[in-house]
Structures are given as structure tokens and as C-alpha cells.
Amino acid sequence: PQRRAPAVPAADRPLAALVEQGLPLVARPYDLWARELGREPEAVLATLGGWLIDGTLKRFGAIVRHHELGFAANAMAVFDVPDTEVDARGEALAQVPGVTLAYRRARGEGWPFNLYCMVHGRDREAVHAVLERAAVSAGLQSVPRSVLFSCRRFKQTGASRFGAPVLESAHAHA
Template sequence: MDRVTLLNRWQHGFPLESRPFARIGAALGVDEAAVIAGFEAARIDGSLSRIGGVWAAGAGGAALLVAMAVPSERLEAVAAQVDALPGVNHNYEREHRFNLWFVITGPDAATLHARLDALERDAGLATLRLPMRKVYRIDLGFDLRGLAGAEPARSERTRHAAPPVASSERALAALVESGVPLLAQPYAAWAEQLGTPEAEVLATIRRWLDRGTLRRFGVVVRHHELGFDRNAMTVFDLPDDEVDARGAALAAQPGVTLCYRRERAEGWPYNLYCMVHGREREAVRATIAAAARAAGIADRPHEVLFSTRRFKQQGGRYFSAAQEVQREHA
């Protein structure tokens, strides 16, 4: 069974039924056990992060993109300090004076700022804090068989604030963001753990998807392990009264997988961001250039920041944040 086919097809629309791996096996012409073994092999080799949910902005807690300008001789040590912070799920070195970039999540903005204040004290370095203001596209479930720019990114289900997860459903949400167990009946295992019927577990996940609380439920891969290791974040400085129209246009371009507006910061004038993932550096540059031309912003101030090293990558943990805060204040 081809690994890429197995991972690619169920990045969106993973079966929400009692025996999901049997359904996948029927579609592939193999048995349930072979499907589970295939996903387990992908988990072991690192190409599969998890099978679970990807939350929309506002579904639970808060998140920040953060950058630091770290002296090269201290980069690994400071990156380790960042990795140790509760809520950090992505941490990369990028080609720029601001060379360390990470995403941190938590129950609320005040908690995130307190953690970052402590990091600044411990590291003796400032942090650039860049809250998201508007999403134009977020979809890392792109076709794994293609090249950067091969086809348009999947359209967004919604650009409005997502209905948040109810407090009574946060225990299930924590399981959803952690990923399904690789068992014949994974939702039944969740139901037993929660003391609730399996049908209610499945109905809640479907409702989250229908309302936009979950962007998608499916396979979440690690792109580096699948050869997508030439990835670049491009940042643009646009007039505030233009950024929404230009952002929507940029998000619609082939090869753009992430596109959003963020607040500017002192020493950082950029307010529009996009990501392109690819296997070859020049192909990624060509995709960025074509997208910027099509969106009418190729002549605007911008910078391209390629990722050069990955220190940490895992799914965002919004719903385990309450326990983390309890530990911090214990």
C-alpha cells in the first residue's frame, strides 16, 4: 500500500463512523488491519503526526506568532528554552535577522504574554509578538503528490469567527487535538474514556465541522518527512485599507497554503503573510513571485524567509491548556 496515497486521501474527510479504518480499507481494496498497520508505520517513520482535528481561530484559547533575533552561537540553547515553554507547537529557524520563529497557544492572551515575559527574562532577549487579525486561508492539507504551485489551495469554509467549544465538551476536544488511537474502533475508545455514547462523540465532531469550529478532521502529516522541506514565509507591508482585498487575492493563488493578516510591531512593518511549501527552493520562489504578481503586490515592500531548521513541530494544544495553567500556578 502506497504511503502517500494513504496519507494524502484522508487529510480531509476522514471517516466519522464506528470503524473508520475498515471504510478506508474498502476504498483501497485492503483489509482494516493493513490500513491500521500502514498508519502505524507512517507514525513511526515520522510522516504522520496524528489523525485528528485542526481548530479554527477562536475555537478555544489564544495563539501568537513570535519571533526572536538570537545570536547564532546561542540559537540552539534559546530554541531549547522556547521548546520547553508550555503551548509551543512550532519552532523554526528562518533566514532573517529575526531568525527564530515559533507559535505558542494557551487558554488566553494574558497567559501567553506571561510565558513570553518569563522567556525574555530567562533568555535576556526580546520577543516580537504578532497576533493574528484575519485569516484568508489556512490549509496544510494540500495534495502531497503535487509540486508547490501545482494547483489552487482548497477554499476556506468560513472566514468568520468560529463558534467556540463549550466547556462541557473540552474533554473531547482535548482528545480530538491529540489524535485518534490506531484501533479498529477509535471513537468507541474515546467514548469509553469520556463515559459517553460513541454516537454522541461522532455527532459532536460532525457539528464542530459543520459550524466551522474544526477546519478539518483527518490525517495531519509532517511535510518535511515527505520531502516538502523548502518552505518559505513571505511578509508584505501594505496600507491597512488595502490589506483585506489583497490578502483575499493572494490566498486564492495556486501554491499558497497559509495567508493571514497580523498586527505590525515596532521594528516590524509587515501585516500580510503567506506560506508556500515545496521541494525545491527555486520552485518555491517562482510560486511566491507568481502569486504576488497575480495579487497586485509584487512591487510592495516584502521579504521572503525560508525555513532552515525545525526545532519543534506538533499540533496546537488549546484544550490541555487549563491543566498547564494549573501546574504553572500550583
């Protein structure tokens, strides 16, 4: 059984709220957080390090706004891979340049696919080229697959449990 991470103490909830908002795009993001919280950068880093050790924080993720970078064609490719091979094929798929995400999912009723990967490209032809290269590289060229192109964008956000903190700097800009 997986152990539960300890609860975030009330004193650390403002830091948790900042983590949920994502790293600020500055040279020293932890220093900025420390200033906003009235703490030393070393204390912020020590708290984050403790959270990583005890499982409170698993990782920092990134949301890439690919449309703004000129990548207008986006596709999720799905593959029907034998269960005994899916991990190895997925690892190989994840190594292919141009594959931005690869993961395993359980098959659903009427949905035989268990390996997924995301590819972003400037146009559909570029996406198909990456997918063909990826399929060959990962040994997936002969398995059933489908390519699902995005036709609509939704706002991507991370989980939010702590809400936005009320900080001095927030009031200074109001």
C-alpha cells in the same frame, strides 16, 4: 463583545482530549473515538456538532509534515500592504496554488509587514517561483516584501487543555 463558549462538561472531557490529539488516520475516525469512549458514533458526532454551534470547537486543523513529503524548502513571505487593501490582497494570495497559508498580522515596531504567506517547495527556486506567481496574482509585485526561509524545524502541536484520556485501548497496548 465575543461570547465565551460554555465549559466542557466533565463527562465530555475524554472526547475533548481525543479532539486535541487530532483525528486518527482511519476511514471512520469518529467510530474509533466512539469505541474508545464506549459511546455510539452518533452521540460523538452530536457532541462535536454542538461544540461547533456553541463555539467550543472552531475547526479541525491539519499539520502537514512537509519535510517527510519531500518539501525541504519552506518560506514565509511578508508584505507591506496598505491597510485598506490587505484583506483583499490576502484573499487573492490565499487562492494561489502553492500558498499553504495566508493571514494578516498587526505591524510591529520596526517591522512594517502586515500580510504573511507560507509556501513549501522541494527547493528554494520552486518556492521563489510560487511567490512570484502569487505576488503577480494578488497584485503585490510592487509592494515592499521579504522572504524568510526556514533554517530549523520545530515540532508542531495543537493546543492542549484536556490531556490524554485514560482509555481501555491505551492500556491494551501498554
